[in-house]
Amino acid sequence: MRIATYNVNGINGRLPVLLRWLEETRPDIVCLQELKAGDEKFPEAALGAIGYDAVWHGQKSWNGVAILSRVGPPVETRRGLPGDPDPAQSRYIEAAVNGILIGGLYLPNGNPRPGPKFDYKLAWFDRLIAHAADLIAADVPIVLAGDYNVMPTSQDVYKPERWTEDALFAPEVRAAFARLMDQGWTDALRTIHPDETIYTFFDYFRNAYARNAGLRIDHLLLSPAIAGRLVDAQVDRDVRGWEKTSDHAPVWIELTNG
């Protein structure tokens, strides 16, 4: 069973790249972020034609998340986090698929710091941590996957000293990520590759991909009830080099069948 996460940066502008990647790698379940499209603009038919059912939580222009599955239709269990302000940004969707609860998330960027956007990021993080505590207490298989907009450690940044004041690497954001992890989640990619320099995002600026000037900000976290099934994890780095590609690369995990 392969589960992936991919920040597509515009699902309609990215559709040829997304379809090519899905057909070449055939992940079973996929969390998508930054759809940048309203619900009515979601490409349901094009995904259905290659075998993927979906649930989605869109938003015009910004944000937007979805869960795809080719192993049975995802059964949506929630959209948005408990306590989200009104109107809410579309950043969380959750569904049950094949005996696994999948939480797909797009955590706010938070720049500039300090400022209201940074405050919004920390408040959103607090709501995620509260919800994650409820989830992990249920002692069931859960995967929390998405664009966390956090580099957990200096190992996850090409030039950590340049990022210390940035909203993706600031001490209070890394501390929030650590609080989440302390609940008992497993960082799948780092567990499989404990010492490797491995990135999931490369800026469009300054030829960042070719220079390997990247960040590791897309994560798949596993609850204790599923962590023992982890056998592999990887970044589909080559996809970042395709024409008209996203600034993120897809990340995936391989699990033994439950």
Added chain:
DNA sequence: ATGCCTAATGCAATTAGA
């Protein structure tokens, strides 16, 4: 400190991304 690039909106230039 800012631009470098890209997407969406909507048709020029702005907002947002990270």
